[in-house]
Amino acid sequence: MSDTHRHDAVADAVAAGDLDRLVRLVGGLCSAREWDEVVRLRDRCRDALERGLQLWPAAEFAEYRLALEAPARYAGPVVVEGAGRFALGPLWEVAASTHEWSELAPHVPPGPARAMAAHERVVRGEDLSGDDTVDHRVLDLPGVLQSWEPRYQVAVFRADTADFPAPPPPRFAPLRGLTAGVPLEDEESTEALFDLARVWVEHSNGSCGVAAVEGSAESALAAVADGEVAAVEVSASDALAHMAWAAAGGGAYGRRRGTPAGRFAAWWATAAMAGLDWPPDPDTLGSAAAGLRWLMWEPRRAVEGWRLHLAIEHPAEGIAWAVSAEDHRRDEDEPGSPQTA
Numbered sequence: 001m002s003d004t005h006r007h008d009a010v011a012d013a014v015a016a017g018d019l020d021r022l023v024r025l026v027g028g029l030c031s032a033r034e035w036d037e038v039v040r041l042r043d044r045c046r047d048a049l050e051r052g053l054q055l056w057p058a059a060e061f062a063e064y065r066l067a068l069e070a071p072a073r074y075a076g077p078v079v080v081e082g083a084g085r086f087a088l089g090p091l092w093e094v095a096a097s098t099h100e101w102s103e104l105a106p107h108v109p110p111g112p113a114r115a116m117a118a119h120e121r122v123v124r125g126e127d128l129s130g131d132d133t134v135d136h137r138v139l140d141l142p143g144v145l146q147s148w149e150p151r152y153q154v155a156v157f158r159a160d161t162a163d164f165p166a167p168p169p170p171r172f173a174p175l176r177g178l179t180a181g182v183p184l185e186d187e188e189s190t191e192a193l194f195d196l197a198r199v200w201v202e203h204s205n206g207s208c209g210v211a212a213v214e215g216s217a218e219s220a221l222a223a224v225a226d227g228e229v230a231a232v233e234v235s236a237s238d239a240l241a242h243m244a245w246a247a248a249g250g251g252a253y254g255r256r257r258g259t260p261a262g263r264f265a266a267w268w269a270t271a272a273m274a275g276l277d278w279p280p281d282p283d284t285l286g287s288a289a290a291g292l293r294w295l296m297w298e299p300r301r302a303v304e305g306w307r308l309h310l311a312i313e314h315p316a317e318g319i320a321w322a323v324s325a326e327d328h329r330r331d332e333d334e335p336g337s338p339q340t341a
Contacts (some may be wrong), residue, residue: 010037014044014055022058027159030065035074038062060086067095068157075099076107079117085255088162089155093258096120097157101128112138119143119260123152139264140279148286150241154259155248164249164256167241170296172230178222181215181320189321192269196247197308197325203254206306206327213320217295217313220320231297231311236289239310240266242296246308251327273312273321291316304328 013021022045029037045059063078064087075095078084084091092113095104101121108114115138118128122143128134129143136143145151156163190210200206211223221229248262271280274288293313305328313320 010041010044014048014053017048017053017055019055019058022055023061026058026062026065030069030159035066035070038066038070039074042066057086060084063091064088064094065159067091068098068159072099072103073107076104077109079104079108079113081111081113083113088157089256090116090258092117093120093155093256093260094157096124097155101126101131105131105133115139116258116260119263120154120258123259123263124154125151139260141260141264141267142282146282146286148237148289149263150237150244152241152244152259152263155256164245166245167238170232170234170238172232172296172298174300175218175221175229175231175297178218178225178229180211180222181213181219183223184212184214184319186212186319186321189269189272192265192272193310193321193323196243196265196269196323197251197327199249199254199257200246200251200306200325200327204251204327205253205330206251206325208323208325210324211322213322214318215320217293217311217320217322220313220322221295221297221311224322224324225297226299226324228300229297229309230300231295234294234296236270236286236292236294239294239296239312240270240289242308242310243269246306246325249306251306252329273314275317 010025013025025041026038042059042062045055048055064084067075067078079092079095096117101118104117108117115135118134119139122128122145127144131143134143153165153167190212193210194208197206197208201208209224211220213220213223243266244259244262247265248257248259250256270289271278271285273292276285276288293315295311297309297311303326308323308325311320311322
């Protein structure tokens with residue numbers, strides 16, 4: 001296809017408001033790796049908004065494909081605040097999933113999205129602790145994974161689909177004879193635990209119950225569980241992996257926050273339960289996390305969709321917390337409302 005014919009095809013599709021044709025053109029241009037033309041198509045679709053043509057889905061799709069597949073000099077400039085609102089994931093996460101930081105860094109504009117892209121590279125194993133071009137204050141997290149942290153599950157993006165794999169589930173065993181502990185006022189910790197599933201609740205069909213009690217992890221679990229359960233004690237690292245996965249995702253219908261945001265939420269909740277000021281010293285937080293007792297549990301009833309069931313005990317203080325969060329696709333439902341125990 002000649003340049004003139006290609007330009008005419010884009011112009012004709014924009015003039016006709018032919019969204020399906022524009023999306024197909026994006027796919028063809030990406031397959032041909034004609035990135036300048038993808039940028040021009042994006043710009044034409046944006047300009048068409050001033051004439052009342054609703055072609056923003058094609059513009060967003062073009063930016064998503066640039067972030068995912070194009071060389072860094074094209075991918076970096078789309079990593080800006082608010083971009084990719086309706087994409088499969090934040091464009092900073094998409095771009096950082098397929099480009100190393102050394103490639104992206106010269107092309108990503110300053111701002112929070114740049115810091116988030118850098119932290120995405122951190123959760124994928126890069127050490128950016130010495131990179132003074134990254135504003136680590138955006139998340140107040142170290143620019144390198146700590147030895148006590150898990151290797152977080154990260155998103156896999158494709159041209160028209162994405163996977164957000166959960167950490168492998170543990171092997172549960174039945175847990176019987178549960179008695180709820182005495183309720184405890186601990187707003188900071190319960191709010192931090194609720195935040196792990198906040199998007200599921202406030203922007204999807206989810207529910208989240210949180211409890212703080214005097215007693216053991218089992219007695220906290222009993223305060224949020226409905227019916228028989230199975231449980232298993234897990235390491236702090238495994239628990240953080242599940243917490244971060246839950247907080248990173250949008251559940252059935254919510255907007256994805258991304259793995260760095262999930263890592264932050266897991267650190268925040270752990271620091272709150274350990275009674276540490278923010279931001280905590282990483283080694284201190286690691287030691288505190290290892291000193292807590294972590295239980296993962298599941299209801300014996302069938303649970304489909306997204307879920308996080310966790311109980312945590314602070315043995316030295318004689319207090320414990322539990323969270324029961326679930327979300328699922330149910331087209332007839334309205335978005336859920338916050339629930340706390």
